[in-house]
Amino acid sequence: MTGTICASCGFPISGPIHDTENIGADGRTRHVCDRCWHNPALFFLPREIEIHGSYAEVRVDQWRKYLGVPAGQTTLFPVVPL
Numbered sequence: 001m002t003g004t005i006c007a008s009c010g011f012p013i014s015g016p017i018h019d020t021e022n023i024g025a026d027g028r029t030r031h032v033c034d035r036c037w038h039n040p041a042l043f044f045l046p047r048e049i050e051i052h053g054s055y056a057e058v059r060v061d062q063w064r065k066y067l068g069v070p071a072g073q074t075t076l077f078p079v080v081p082l
């Protein structure tokens, strides 16, 4: 094991390695461990796209959380501001 370090918690990654959208100063994609990847308090765009299907849906979901509009509830105007 070459000792990949998790970009989130800083511990060596022993299980599955997940790519984040973040590029470090060295030009390489940052990796996080499985535990951080599945932590709902942390935001990783590739994981959110996996969950919601597309970047547009991720934006809608983030704005719904911010505005307190439940998922599925229709609104008079688009949830994502133009």
Ligand SMILES: [Zn+2]
Residues within 6 Å of the ligand: 006, 007, 008, 009, 010, 011, 032, 033, 034, 035, 036, 037
């Ligand atoms: Zn971690």
